[in-house]
Amino acid sequence: MLAQHVGRPAVPSVKPGEAVTRGQRLASKPDGALGAHVHSSVDGEVAAVCSLYVDVEATGPSLDISPGQGAAADPGIVAAADPGIVAAAGSGIGAATGSGIGAAAGSGPIAAASPVAGSGAAGGEAYVPIGGSTVLEMIEEAGIVGCGGAGFPTAAKLARPLGPGGLLILNAAECEPTLRHNITLLESDPARAICGMLHAMRTVQAERGAIAIKEKHAKAIRSLRGVIDRSDKISIHFLEDHYPSGEERAAIRDVAGVLLRPDQLPFEAGCVVLNVETAARIADAAEHRKPVMSKDLTLAGQYCGAAFRDRNSVPLMDVPLGLPVSALIEHAGGLSQDFGELLGGGPFTGKAVLPATPVTKTMGGLAATMPFLRVNEKMGLLVCACGADQQRLMELAAAMGGEVAGIEHCKQSAQMPNGTRKCENPGHCPGQAEKVISLYRQGARALLISNCSDCTNTVMTIADRLPVKVYHSTDSLLRTAGPGLIRRKHI
Ligand code: SF4
Numbered sequence: 001m002l003a004q005h006v007g008r009p010a011v012p013s014v015k016p017g018e019a020v021t022r023g024q025r026l027a028s029k030p031d032g033a034l035g036a037h038v039h040s041s042v043d044g045e046v047a048a049v050c051s052l053y054v055d056v057e058a059t060g061p062s063l064d065i066s067p068g069q070g071a072a073a074d075p076g077i078v079a080a081a082d083p084g085i086v087a088a089a090g091s092g093i094g095a096a097t098g099s100g101i102g103a104a105a106g107s108g109p110i111a112a113a114s115p116v117a118g119s120g121a122a123g124g125e126a127y128v129p130i131g132g133s134t135v136l137e138m139i140e141e142a143g144i145v146g147c148g149g150a151g152f153p154t155a156a157k158l159a160r161p162l163g164p165g166g167l168l169i170l171n172a173a174e175c176e177p178t179l180r181h182n183i184t185l186l187e188s189d190p191a192r193a194i195c196g197m198l199h200a201m202r203t204v205q206a207e208r209g210a211i212a213i214k215e216k217h218a219k220a221i222r223s224l225r226g227v228i229d230r231s232d233k234i235s236i237h238f239l240e241d242h243y244p245s246g247e248e249r250a251a252i253r254d255v256a257g258v259l260l261r262p263d264q265l266p267f268e269a270g271c272v273v274l275n276v277e278t279a280a281r282i283a284d285a286a287e288h289r290k291p292v293m294s295k296d297l298t299l300a301g302q303y304c305g306a307a308f309r310d311r312n313s314v315p316l317m318d319v320p321l322g323l324p325v326s327a328l329i330e331h332a333g334g335l336s337q338d339f340g341e342l343l344g345g346g347p348f349t350g351k352a353v354l355p356a357t358p359v360t361k362t363m364g365g366l367a368a369t370m371p372f373l374r375v376n377e378k379m380g381l382l383v384c385a386c387g388a389d390q391q392r393l394m395e396l397a398a399a400m401g402g403e404v405a406g407i408e409h410c411k412q413s414a415q416m417p418n419g420t421r422k423c424e425n426p427g428h429c430p431g432q433a434e435k436v437i438s439l440y441r442q443g444a445r446a447l448l449i450s451n452c453s454d455c456t457n458t459v460m461t462i463a464d465r466l467p468v469k470v471y472h473s474t475d476s477l478l479r480t481a482g483p484g485l486i487r488r489k490h491i
Helices: 076-081 083-089 135-142 181-188 190-204 218-228 248-256 276-288 325-331 390-399 433-441 453-465 475-481
Strands: 025-028 044-049 054-058 167-172 208-214 234-239 271-275 294-300 313-320 342-344 351-353 365-368 379-383 404-409 413-415 421-423 446-449 469-472
Touching: 025 054, 135 190, 135 276, 167 181, 167 190, 167 248, 167 276, 181 190, 181 218, 181 276, 181 294, 181 313, 190 208, 190 218, 190 271, 190 276, 208 218, 208 248, 218 234, 234 248, 248 271, 271 276, 294 475, 313 325, 325 365, 365 475, 379 390, 379 433, 390 404, 390 446, 404 433, 433 453, 446 453, 453 469
Parallel strands: 167 208, 167 271, 208 234, 294 365, 379 404, 379 446, 446 469
Antiparallel strands: 044 054, 294 313, 342 351, 342 365, 413 421
């Protein structure tokens, strides 16, 4: 896919019939435009090129998808990024790694005429290394974009230095229920994420770093403390356990105490926010000259494979970009029951995908949900700016067989000049009585809502009194893969 990011699509630089090597650039960011390069995730031959995608037929060994527990961290990469934390991660820190770790960022470009073998956190397969002489250039060369789903090009995000007191927030909220891959990365390989965080902090000249994480992720917090405890630059900030505590402006509000308007950008609060996987990919680029060729994601649903015997959501690390989601389902042993839809992403913001849909740089999950519940009442749609949008709620209402009686938006949902919506104060309910009563007066006897945790509980209180039934856009996936529905009272 040539448009896996915010900005202009990448421009293909290969032709049909051409042999390509893993890590080779397939398409380039247009000069002077916002965008990101795209690289091959496999050795192979270019089968087709068009304005939407470059199709590469793999000729190498069969694709290997890592299970949830990633490779052990190599603390040497933290030492390379910041000698100030050298002593923090225990034994082995600062020792020679034998794999070139730490050499790349400080010693100029690697001679990159032929593929090099990655190592440690960068994976064991050969790839064509990226160029670039500064970390910012390497981030752009690697084609890194926000892995949390936004897809904003990371080089553009980090291009502007923060002013005095600048704060970089590592966003480890993982606030979409069912997704676990970012926390898994922190549990198994915290040094990789911290290394990328430190590189990013230097790049934007941030004075401080904060890891925003929910207190319930005790194992990840212990792992992080093993790496950062002697740092006076990085602290841990506990987030409340609700959706959407990981929304960018919510994280800034809760960590830095500044509530930005929907039209303001994080640097206006002296902040940059980076997702955990994005930070890890910065470490891969800066320490290993590794381009983005894969994505971590969480596979949810009821599958036949052994990994799903006693759980129904499994993190998968380093899934090759471009792999069709049907291959993930096959990898999980196939589906054990009929499904309602294939959902790319988490329950709040995911979109329906097809078996042939490729894994992209922003796909955080793949779920096969149970068949949709059927609804006989007229439905009112209540749309949140941080959850399923109006289009998605209309698709869900149609799939449930409900006739739409009316549509309302949460009153904190502000329309932006480009037509998208943003919440004025994410996750803090402004009251929903007016909207629920309006939908009831329009004939709705059931509501389909996409509200945040706080607003959903407000809706439930009002809906009980009218009464109307309440369905949430996340129900289908959460009934399939837990951890419980987004409301106090279940229908
Ligand atoms: S306050 Fe409204 S718009 Fe904001 S997150 Fe909650 S439901 Fe969504």
